[in-house]
Amino acid sequence: MTLFGRRLPIVAAVLLAVGLAAGLAAPPDRIQGNLQRLMYVHVPAAWLAYLGFVITFGASVAWWWRRKPGHDRLAAAAAEVGVFFTGLAIVLGSVWGKPVWGVWWTWDPRLVTTALMFFVYLGYLALRRATLDPQVRARRAAVFGVVAFVQVPIVHMSVLWWRSLHQPPTVLRPGDPTIDHSMLAALLMNLLAFTVVFTVFLRARMRLAAAHDEADATPGPLAGDAVSAPRLEGVTRDG
Amino acid sequence: MTAWLQLVQITRKDLLIEARSGEALLVTTPFGAVALLFVPLAVGTDTPLLREIGPGLYWVVVLLFGLLVTLRHSAVDTPAQIALLRLCGVHPVVRLAGRAVASALLLLAFELLLVPVTVALYDPAPHGWPWLLVVLPLVATGLGLLGTLAGALAQGLDGRTTLGPVLVLPLAVPLLLGATQAPRAAALGHAPWPWLLLMLTVDLIAVLALLLGAPHLEEVA
Amino acid sequence: MTAWLQLVQITRKDLLIEARSGEALLVTTPFGAVALLFVPLAVGTDTPLLREIGPGLYWVVVLLFGLLVTLRHSAVDTPAQIALLRLCGVHPVVRLAGRAVASALLLLAFELLLVPVTVALYDPAPHGWPWLLVVLPLVATGLGLLGTLAGALAQGLDGRTTLGPVLVLPLAVPLLLGATQAPRAAALGHAPWPWLLLMLTVDLIAVLALLLGAPHLEEVA
Amino acid sequence: MHPQLSPQAELTGVHVDVQRTAVLRGLDLVVAAGEVLGMVGANGSGKTTLLKVLATLVTPVAGTVRVRGPVVLLGHAPALCPQLTLRENLRFVAGLAGRDAAVADASLATVGLAAAADRRADRCSHGMRRRADLARVFVTEPSLLLLDEVQTGLDVASAGLVDHVLEVVRHRGGASVVVSHDRDQVARLTDRVVELVAGRVGPAVIV
Amino acid sequence: MHPQLSPQAELTGVHVDVQRTAVLRGLDLVVAAGEVLGMVGANGSGKTTLLKVLATLVTPVAGTVRVRGPVVLLGHAPALCPQLTLRENLRFVAGLAGRDAAVADASLATVGLAAAADRRADRCSHGMRRRADLARVFVTEPSLLLLDEVQTGLDVASAGLVDHVLEVVRHRGGASVVVSHDRDQVARLTDRVVELVAGRVGPAVIV
């Protein structure tokens, strides 16, 4: 079995191509024109970041409950992929923001909370990196994986709690989405493509982690074997 | 019942150590005061500007240095001491709760000491100050809990004093927002309740995290 | 000659420990970045205001967190290690100088990492930035020296006073003034020399303090 | 089963990793009630780790651990709070165990530190700290006592302290495990001596 | 005077206060060149403090101290940097002493830690750290060696290490001071044993 698997990456590539084509084919926005096409990548990236953290949360809870190493691996892999997609959403959002708002970054609550979410999960990864013992690492990561999740609803609700510059929910909201239907179709197409990419990444990380764990599980030398009797020579010992 | 007595013992020990080493109040407080002094030197001594940013800076300093208070050297147990507590039948929740109470008390003192400094240096508008009586304990509690959690998460790791803050600082943002916005809202004649509720929620989440997480964090190896 | 080699050894050891624990750069830097992110949340997100106070806040963060970098845990020698160095013929000045060099290098990296963060978050006016090339090393050197001195004071005077580090902070004020005023002066078309000279003076005073003070701070008992 | 007859501690097939390094491998050990077990072994063979497993401070990756407490572990490093005085340290322990402050003071007198009780722990000599650590046994009254080379650092006058402590525990029907590199001393103090070799307990040692 | 005949260390009328507490009072001591001096004394009698005076780490409030170095002091706590590996620790010492990295590696092999050389010091067992600390003697080649209960923690196989180290120093004409509570061992290792009583050196001890 290869790291990425054989068929899924091809499917992902095809879907991405179709998604991009759909994004280009969809009608331009009345106000923003072609710039608006960035939505088709920015929004799926942000949502998949959420998905990553939801999985981290769920896997952490599952670890508390069942203590399976697989849950810990899943939490770690999902957090990593989630951080990647958060970064992507921030970068694409900035690229979008420069022409639309005139700045790369503003003090919009959604932007700030997204950045903080990025930091929180970077902290999660730093905590994992700093802890060597797998058991201790799993425990601490599970605790923090649950605590850190508080940040996700805050990001989502930030636009509602503080009226602001950033787009309020247009799709993920109760009732009919306030978006043109062909745009919605293109968005959903891209969402599907990104989800498959997400799955490919997640699976690759899981396999890598499993391989690492397996390598660690193979019995190493006993720690005590490194200590031998002193080699007392060189000086004549004539009592 | 025993758990309460143990908690009191642990809190008392922490405060006794602080009384002896003065790490939180004698060292971190001047550091915070100097931070407040530095800002006008750096951004210029334009009085209306300072008056405007004064309360905000106060809370930034409280948050950043407050986390250092909760992560003070003397609040680190050696593996031998953690083992002692565990073998004396102290539940991890009790151990961390005792520490959190001690930290919250120290933080309250820290906050109170910095208030006159801020007033003297920035002369902020005094509107809505009675709300501070509610806001200060809410922030102290939340930070004390979050800091304790951070300390437990980073226990025994190489960069513990600095990894800890990074983990929980972003989670403390609602405290910062609530602390700055509640008195401002009150000054503008709005009800500050939503902000106080937000802070209370953070405190409760932190309590919950400690209750649920502590048993999983105990590790002596 | 030997003294130089010893100094290099000590600096190398400090940097090696840092590479292993990542305490200063991996962890304190995000802490500083979060601090920069916090201020607008607290003082309000008025963009022109932020642009104005941006550089000042950068320097405040560099100063305060920079001192944390120099006072990092791993830069504290146990009595046994100090004894080892002394018995290996390492003069106290060499020991502290080695530490100061390592701290200054770490601080320079810390400063450089925070520059893009400040630019991204505050979008400050870019006038006079070439002067930063001189200002950054001057501040790093001064802070590295002052922090080392503070650490030695805290250790040497242990038990007697905990105020050692705080006594050193006021010395950092001229550094802060110089760092903020030099680029501003250059932007306004004035010569920034007086400010640079001020900073250089502080650095020299710190060097002098280390040279004269180090032998008295060494205490192993 | 009669409680006196059930073992004080029982480890079966215990595997322990510390920071991903294999330390104990398939270790079996029974500490009978009332027994004083001696344990020897080379440096780095895992004696300290084994005591931590017996104190349920370290969780094995495999195997079962059954221990009847309360347990007191006296390790290589005394568990004293350096900023507190010896008296404060022991009163803290007494408070946690729900006992009287007078018990703490009495325990310090037993180990010969009554006059130094108000000295901060970090201003005591090495041997004084060791003794103060031993005083904990009189405060918490364990039924399983784990001693990790605690006789080191004790002067001639207080060398008998370890015998006394073991006697106190045995008197109440508890068991003890004594780790040491001094084979003669171990043989003198204990009922049975085992050696830790290659991550497991070897056959009984005759000194 | 012939250098061989001048004493390695000479203390006269030494008074030492630690944190304002009187520890040594009018102590006189001569360590002859080439001699191995044993030192015993009750807990808290000031043995560790006396070794620090001999290493000129503590300055007496009164009296004169004359010591010919280089001195190596191995104290209660090994002087290792916990984040560094054993190899890095010893290479650091070698670098300070202006010696080769190979010397450091060889010294680790001598104390039986060649295979554990790349383990971080904080991941070593108590006895392993003790051994690594002893390895410093081979790197810095002292002419006055001060050992503060260093034989504690060494296993049976490495018990001879202390004899060896003393032999190495004596071979080069240096002197040693050995502090221990194990009177038999001190008597075996040393030429002469003195006892520290009431802040000064008492008469020679016959064990």
Ligand code: HEM
């Ligand atoms: C650095 C800048 C930006 C960041 C960090 C960011 C972040 C996010 C996040 C986290 C979401 C997911 C929200 C949710 O569904 O809960 C989102 C959605 C969205 N963003 Fe952005 N964004 C940025 C810039 C922009 C810009 C410049 C625009 C357009 C002018 C934009 C338009 C949208 C839209 C339309 C959605 C979908 C909203 C919905 O249907 O719920 N974003 N963004």
Ligand SMILES: Nc1ncnc2c1ncn2[C@@H]1O[C@H](COP(=O)(O)OP(=O)(O)OP(=O)(O)O)[C@@H](O)[C@H]1O
């Ligand atoms: N924190 C740690 N990380 C990694 N390995 C460790 C750690 N602590 C101990 N070890 C390893 O585990 C092994 C057993 O250590 P332990 O302290 O139990 O030995 P010991 O038998 O008590 O030795 P000693 O006689 O020297 O006290 C050693 O080889 C040591 O290197």
Ligand SMILES: Nc1ncnc2c1ncn2[C@@H]1O[C@H](COP(=O)(O)OP(=O)(O)OP(=O)(O)O)[C@@H](O)[C@H]1O
């Ligand atoms: N930092 C300190 N502050 C105050 N007093 C101290 C300090 N360190 C040691 N002392 C006191 O000095 C005396 C001598 O201590 P020292 O460590 O030299 O004794 P020792 O003979 O080595 O004892 P041990 O056999 O226990 O190692 C002790 O009574 C101790 O309490």
Ligand SMILES: [Mg+2]
């Ligand atoms: Mg051990």
Ligand SMILES: [Mg+2]
């Ligand atoms: Mg001693």
